[in-house]
Amino acid sequence: MNTNCEQVRSLFSDYLDGALTGHEMMDISSHLESCQACKAEFTGWRTMQHSLAMIGTAKAPQNLGLKLRLAISHEKVKSNTTWKDRLELAWANTLRPVVLRTAAGLASATIIVGGMLGMLTAVTPAAQSVMADDDLGAYTQPHYKYSAANMDAVLVDADNPVVVEALLNARGQIYDYSIVSGTLSADARHNLEQRLLVSVYEPAKVFGTPVRSRIILTFSGISVRG
Known part of the structure; x- marks a missing residue:
């Protein structure tokens, strides 16, 4: 793996998040077409991203809003005690x-x-x-x-x-x-x-x-x- 491969692999996360410019994404895409090692590793990254997306967003605990309001209310009572x-x-x-x-x-x-x-x-x-x-x-x-x-x-x-x-x-x-x-x-x-x-x-x-x-x-x- 040469220096160019290291640089490309360091940008895999940003590439998948769409945080790169169009020019940078084109450079990485071109590199993946010519480098099988980087392409294999990128495939692993993309598979992991897909698996995480399938998990979905964690649901908030039941009655979280009520519990937060009670906690805030208790703190206000504490701060207002004589x-x-x-x-x-x-x-x-x-x-x-x-x-x-x-x-x-x-x-x-x-x-x-x-x-x-x-x-x-x-x-x-x-x-x-x-x-x-x-x-x-x-x-x-x-x-x-x-x-x-x-x-x-x-x-x-x-x-x-x-x-x-x-x-x-x-x-x-x-x-x-x-x-x-x-x-x-x-x-x-x-x-x-x-x-x-x-x-x-x-x-x-x-x-x-x-x-x-x-x-x-x-x-x-x-x-x-x-």
Whole structure:
């Protein structure tokens, strides 16, 4: 292979893409007619181009537009957060675990809802705070305030209390929960979710700023209907 062959072969890609001038394409075409080695290699290039063309354009993932809009929306929300939102996020991710571990030796962070005696007295969970000292300086515990509506009792076997971990937002509202121990029927779980939804708490605070937190609720001793 001489220098001219090397030069021609280096232009095969541009030739197939139509990126050369008419004069350059004529020169290459003339060379291919007289050089079998270059012609064979060019045939390979053209076969590969045809195979790639048969594959077609890759299809975009399903709902790509929606996913992109959601991602852009989330980024806008992040960029528009206030210092209060950033403080709450920093507290939830870093400071809160440290403070709670320190507070564990000084006070109980458990709010117990217990002893609901029958349907007549089961309108509102009797929240009892078991805390030796709520004033922990920078951090204050959440407190149960009231229920926004009258709800049916959560039916729980007296011998098998149900322990629930609930997550509070900075407004003192429960936005998620998990059952730590015990079991509930489908109806009892529905009643529990409705009760948690309408329960309002004084949120936990750090240096006077409301932040997200979590509480432990215990349901036990509920009499069965009828």
